[in-house]
Amino acid sequence: MRRSTARRVAPKTITYLVLGTLSFLILLPFAWMLLSSVKTNAQLFTIPVKWWVWPLHLDNYTQALSLIPFWSQLGNTIFLSVSTVIGTVLSCSFVAYGLARVDWPGRRPLFGLLIVTMLLPGIVTLVPTYVIFRDLGWVNTYLPLIVPTFLGTPFYIFLFRQFFLRVPESISEAARIDGASELRIYATIILPVSRPVIAAVSVLAFVQAWTDYLGPLIYLNKPSQWTLSLGLTAFLSKYSVQWNYMMAAAVVFTLPLIIVFFVGNKHFLRGISFNTDVG
Amino acid sequence: MITRTPGTKRPPGSRARRTPGPETSSTGSTRDLGRPHFRRSPSPRRRLTLRRRRILWGLLFVSPWLIGTLGLVLYPMALSLYYSFTNYDIVGPSQFVGFSNYQLLLNDPEFRQALGNTFYLVVVMVPLSLLASLAYALLLNLPVYGQRTFRTVLYLPQMVPTVASAILWIWVLNPKFGLVNTVLGWFHILGPLWLSSITWSKPAIVLMNIWGIGGAAIIFLAGLQGISPALVDAARVDGANLWHRFRHVTLPALSPLILFNAVIGILAAMQYFTQAFVMGGGDTGDTSIGIGNSLQFAVVYLYEVAFADLRVGYASAMGWVLFMIMLIFVAVLLKVSIRWVHYEGWRQQ
Numbered sequence: 371m372r373r374s375t376a377r378r379v380a381p382k383t384i385t386y387l388v389l390g391t392l393s394f395l396i397l398l399p400f401a402w403m404l405l406s407s408v409k410t411n412a413q414l415f416t417i418p419v420k421w422w423v424w425p426l427h428l429d430n431y432t433q434a435l436s437l438i439p440f441w442s443q444l445g446n447t448i449f450l451s452v453s454t455v456i457g458t459v460l461s462c463s464f465v466a467y468g469l470a471r472v473d474w475p476g477r478r479p480l481f482g483l484l485i486v487t488m489l490l491p492g493i494v495t496l497v498p499t500y501v502i503f504r505d506l507g508w509v510n511t512y513l514p515l516i517v518p519t520f521l522g523t524p525f526y527i528f529l530f531r532q533f534f535l536r537v538p539e540s541i542s543e544a545a546r547i548d549g550a551s552e553l554r555i556y557a558t559i560i561l562p563v564s565r566p567v568i569a570a571v572s573v574l575a576f577v578q579a580w581t582d583y584l585g586p587l588i589y590l591n592k593p594s595q596w597t598l599s600l601g602l603t604a605f606l607s608k609y610s611v612q613w614n615y616m617m618a619a620a621v622v623f624t625l626p627l628i629i630v631f632f633v634g635n636k637h638f639l640r641g642i643s644f645n646t647d648v649g
Numbered sequence: 650m651i652t653r654t655p656g657t658k659r660p661p662g663s664r665a666r667r668t669p670g671p672e673t674s675s676t677g678s679t680r681d682l683g684r685p686h687f688r689r690s691p692s693p694r695r696r697l698t699l700r701r702r703r704i705l706w707g708l709l710f711v712s713p714w715l716i717g718t719l720g721l722v723l724y725p726m727a728l729s730l731y732y733s734f735t736n737y738d739i740v741g742p743s744q745f746v747g748f749s750n751y752q753l754l755l756n757d758p759e760f761r762q763a764l765g766n767t768f769y770l771v772v773v774m775v776p777l778s779l780l781a782s783l784a785y786a787l788l789l790n791l792p793v794y795g796q797r798t799f800r801t802v803l804y805l806p807q808m809v810p811t812v813a814s815a816i817l818w819i820w821v822l823n824p825k826f827g828l829v830n831t832v833l834g835w836f837h838i839l840g841p842l843w844l845s846s847i848t849w850s851k852p853a854i855v856l857m858n859i860w861g862i863g864g865a866a867i868i869f870l871a872g873l874q875g876i877s878p879a880l881v882d883a884a885r886v887d888g889a890n891l892w893h894r895f896r897h898v899t900l901p902a903l904s905p906l907i908l909f910n911a912v913i914g915i916l917a918a919m920q921y922f923t924q925a926f927v928m929g930g931g932d933t934g935d936t937s938i939g940i941g942n943s944l945q946f947a948v949v950y951l952y953e954v955a956f957a958d959l960r961v962g963y964a965s966a967m968g969w970v971l972f973m974i975m976l977i978f979v980a981v982l983l984k985v986s987i988r989w990v991h992y993e994g995w996r997q998q
Contacts, residue, residue: 635801
């Protein structure tokens, strides 16, 4: 009896111990970032390392934010990210409807093409795409970063399609018999029941746009247009010894994504499915 | 909603929709059968218009993406192939130079170094990340309290913007005052110089990326939770121990996802850019990326050639060479995968 309890308990304890240790290790860099952001620079460079200091130097935040033109860059980043989410959700759900809910001969071959383009590496098109946008006069505008999002992104189209396939066909059929057009079925029937996948794609697209570095690096050369990704790297090359400011700026840059994650988390996993099990 | 009374004329569109198409069920066809002039009824033409209408709807819906694919994928690819045979440099006129860009590339020591560094990521980082994420997903799939919290913690590093994580890790990896060597110090291990050492800078990149395996692990976890418990129970009843259940039930069921994560991982490793560029000081105009150019990866070099030197032709050739290498990697992986990937559990649509 005692033996069997021990045998049942011991693996459990080990599991918790391992999971606890790993979680602790994952969280340590976050703690490091936060703790470093409230120290003076002198307190950062001590041996042995001082983990906790008092008082907290919260003025690092105001200092850091005034050294980068933070608010304008935050505005640019929000503008780009929100535009990306709008463009992505509209275009990808629209295209996915054509691939999942309209019964026409093109949908199968085009789905194949979608998978192929999903795996196509972006580096082949990076340089010529720049030349194309330059010829259009779009360099130093946000257009090269926003317009493509309105033309669909293969992976998000894929996610929408997988979700749409699970919506019973009878709903659409009933609406069709009532004389509703496909556009109307898309807008008034399919989209409203697709909240989980809209949430998931919104989070993913927002995070991607918020984080993007290469795109803004290539297309936005005027500091007034910079996003936080560019602003932070510029800050790094200028004040590379001010790690307290750097960490404060990194915290402020990261925080919105953490918030988006916790808000969207609920729907997140429900909206993503890779298999097409119906029911 | 249009309310209809019997006898009133319906709009032509709705009538056409009511006639059975080639694939729809037999609703309404009984009425047609009762008609005396059944053979002369215009239904074949209407059927065509219905089919045609469906095609038009389908085309309308996919048109944004088709335009995008043509204009922003296929056309640029063709353009880049063309550029790769020229000496185009954005400012001046371009000349056809044949294969000389490709020949130059073969003998470019910096490209070779960048390629070697990139292969390091493919050979070391991709398998390690796969193993780590798979192990973590298995661990998280155990019936533990707080599973959701552990999962959230695991995914959290994914929410750190790439540039912020690069900056954070420069500081975390600081040899003297950084977190990693402080923690190693608890165990009386003298940590290496990480980014300041040619031998340790790439392991540092690998370590940072292991911190961010949450994305792959979540995909594995979704796959694990899709495995039917009945299958596992059946194996248990048959006397399979933990290892056998893993080897013959779990692993085969996960194999498509392992392949998926491996492909995604290789493509990402081959195109590794932002963190290396920021951590190696690429934006400061430094000629060396990382100490001794040890963080010079293929796409970082491509960026420099294209956007600092404006050698579009050369950069395009490089893009195509990298693309071909990726194709070979993925083709080999797919070929090998036929032997170990099982799709049985995945219902075909």
